[in-house]
Amino acid sequence: MGKITLIKDDITKVTAEAIVNAANSSLLGGGGVDGAIHRAGGPTILAECQKIRAHQGGCRVGEAVITTAGKLPASYVIHTVGPRWQDGHHDEENLLKKAYLSCFKLIEEHGIKTVSFPNISTGIYHFPKESAATIALAVITQGVQDNPGIEKVNLVCFDEENYRLYFKLMGEH
Numbered sequence: 001m002g003k004i005t006l007i008k009d010d011i012t013k014v015t016a017e018a019i020v021n022a023a024n025s026s027l028l029g030g031g032g033v034d035g036a037i038h039r040a041g042g043p044t045i046l047a048e049c050q051k052i053r054a055h056q057g058g059c060r061v062g063e064a065v066i067t068t069a070g071k072l073p074a075s076y077v078i079h080t081v082g083p084r085w086q087d088g089h090h091d092e093e094n095l096l097k098k099a100y101l102s103c104f105k106l107i108e109e110h111g112i113k114t115v116s117f118p119n120i121s122t123g124i125y126h127f128p129k130e131s132a133a134t135i136a137l138a139v140i141t142q143g144v145q146d147n148p149g150i151e152k153v154n155l156v157c158f159d160e161e162n163y164r165l166y167f168k169l170m171g172e173h
Contacts, residue, residue: 003144004137004153006170007116008163011156012040015073016116018066020103022123023079025058027065032123033158037077041070045077062098066106076110078103082121085128093135096121100139108147116154119162133165 011019011033021037024030027049029038038045048067052059059065064080080103083095099120107115117140121127136155144150157163 003150004140004155004170006163006166007154007156008158008160009156010036010158011116011118012036012072014116014154014156016114016152016154017074018076018078018107018110018112018115019069019072019074020115020117020120021077021079022118022120022125023059023081025060025081027053027059027079030124033118037072041072041077044068044070045072049079062095062102064099064102064106066110074116076112078106078115080120082125082127085121085126092121092127093131096127096132096135097139100136100143104139104143104147107143107150111149113149113151114154115150115152116156118156118158122162129162130165133162133169137166137169 022033029035045067052065059081061081061083064078066076066078069077080099082099083092122129122132155166
């Protein structure tokens with residue numbers, strides 16, 4: 001898949017110009033990848049998120065905001081809010097697609113060349129992993145095609161199940 005690389009690791013340890021955070025709408029950190037990014041990045045990220053909250057009141061589902069990366073091996077953190085899976089009849093698939101598209105809008109605006117994505121919404125938000133991986137790959141593939149400045153996109157899977165799903169789906173392309 002050329003510029004798209006699959007990695008099984010902790011996203012806070014993978015070097016890239018930007019790391020995408022599967023945030024919650026409060027932008028104040030939480031569980032899963034969100035908590036890990038805030039812990040590893042240090043208080044600078046939270047302070048910047050608090051400024052964004054003061055300015056715009058958080059981040060809505062499907063949208064994204066950008067901060068610096070604190071102590072992470074990156075320059076930026078792109079915080080995006082994926083949807084909570086309810087039953088598949090509350091526009092969850094379109095909202096997840098919109099979350100990835102919102103990240104690519106910021107990637108383009110900031111001239112970011114390398115970025116790492118986690119598995120958005122598949123943890124405590126319970127989005128079905130195979131469906132989420134299919135959506136992610138489609139949007140990321142299109143995003144790379146639409147933005148020739150992107151040199152590398154890392155798909156960083158913390159768990160074996162997501163890693164295997166992406167491995168299988170990427171083999172089919």
